[in-house]
Amino acid sequence: MSKTILKVNNNGSLRVEGDFEIVDKDGNAYDLGGRDVISLCRCGLSANKPFCDGSHRNHFEHDAVAFALPPKKV
Numbered sequence: 001m002s003k004t005i006l007k008v009n010n011n012g013s014l015r016v017e018g019d020f021e022i023v024d025k026d027g028n029a030y031d032l033g034g035r036d037v038i039s040l041c042r043c044g045l046s047a048n049k050p051f052c053d054g055s056h057r058n059h060f061e062h063d064a065v066a067f068a069l070p071p072k073k074v
Contacts, residue, residue: 002018004017005018008042009039010064011056011060011063012052014040014042014052015038015039019036022038022050041053042060042062
C-alpha cells in the first residue's frame, strides 16, 4: 500500500494521491472510477463538490507554504 499524499496547491485545490477512500457524511464511499489521484475543492465554487472543477481560477488566493502547528493539547 502506498503512502497517501495530500498536496495543498497554491491558489487552488487539495491534490490527493495514493491509496485512499473518500466518504460522505453518512460514510458512503464516492465512486472514484479507479482514480488514485483526485483534487478536492478548497474555494467552495466548484459545481462538482467535494471535487475541484477549476472554478477557483482568478477567484481564490492562497500561498501554500508549510508551517508547524502548535503542540497538541493534552
